[in-house]
Amino acid sequence: MYDWVECECGHNFWTKKEKPQCSKCKQRFSAYNHIYTWSDHEKGKTIEVLENKIREQNQTMENLLTVLETYQFKTDEIIQEIRNSTK
Known part of the structure; x- marks a missing residue:
């Protein structure tokens, strides 16, 4: 399952990680911040x-x-x- 992460810095990305990190600003996200899922x-x-x-x-x-x-x-x-x- 993929998750769509929308970062405050404007960098949006798909990830499979449970606690992804934005590659642009290095902010970490909990699973609850994922907006969409993509099986x-x-x-x-x-x-x-x-x-x-x-x-x-x-x-x-x-x-x-x-x-x-x-x-x-x-x-x-x-x-x-x-x-x-x-x-």
């Missing part, structure tokens, strides 16, 4: 959702790259035609 199951689901979003973004980027490569090819053809017509 391993929830962590797995969250990671799965994020991985799916990354895959979708990668597919979108690949599609954009394909479109850009097509336009680059067409642009190169047009440039070649212009060069040939000016000779």
Whole structure:
């Protein structure tokens, strides 16, 4: 089980420790200061959702790259035609 700790210094972090310490200001927290809990199951689901979003973004980027490569090819053809017509 992970716990979400919100420190007064503004540094927020997930931890498994019973009495975590803020790495920024070194303040220690008791278990009662934990705001949220994040089970391993929830962590797995969250990671799965994020991985799916990354895959979708990668597919979108690949599609954009394909479109850009097509336009680059067409642009190169047009440039070649212009060069040939000016000779």
